[in-house]
Amino acid sequence: MADERADGASEGELEQNDGQQFGRLPETAAERTVEGRASREAVVDYFADRFGIPPETFDDYTFWEKGAGKIWIYGGDAPSPISIEAIGMTCLRTRQEHWKPTTDFVQRFGRHASDCVIDLEREEARRFAAGEDQDLEWWNGDWGYLIAAHEIAGEREPLGIGLYVHGELRSMVPKGRQRDL
Structure with a gap:
């Protein structure tokens, strides 16, 4: 079943992910333009729900996808899409059954975790x-x-x-x- 978005488009009508460039995560699923891409809201909610990391921890950061579900966190902003080798650090793998945080992310942000x-x-x-x-x-x-x-x-x-x-x-x-x- 297709994931219906607020604008009426279904997942099948969305752009395909270009694994060679960084795309900024949309704020919400309703703003998604790339099929299967997580939203900023979903990523922040995951860290809050799973690890108790307060959402405001990420107020000054943007989230990006490069490849199939490799999410990067960056302390700043940049144009999207952007064709570069790296931006910030990898923080999460999403296009799999269970999302997996990276060691780098845990060592940097894990001290904010309560769960x-x-x-x-x-x-x-x-x-x-x-x-x-x-x-x-x-x-x-x-x-x-x-x-x-x-x-x-x-x-x-x-x-x-x-x-x-x-x-x-x-x-x-x-x-x-x-x-x-």
């Missing part, structure tokens, strides 16, 4: 940073993508994104960023 944050003890944090999966039956929060964090100098420090299913925390730290601590 779906798993606080790891020293050895658990070490194993997570090394890219190891581990059984953590003690977690009784939501399953799915979580922000893994560890207390450093009295402050909660986000380490990266993890996937929690069936009592196991899977480290999503990219191989090139894994560290033995």
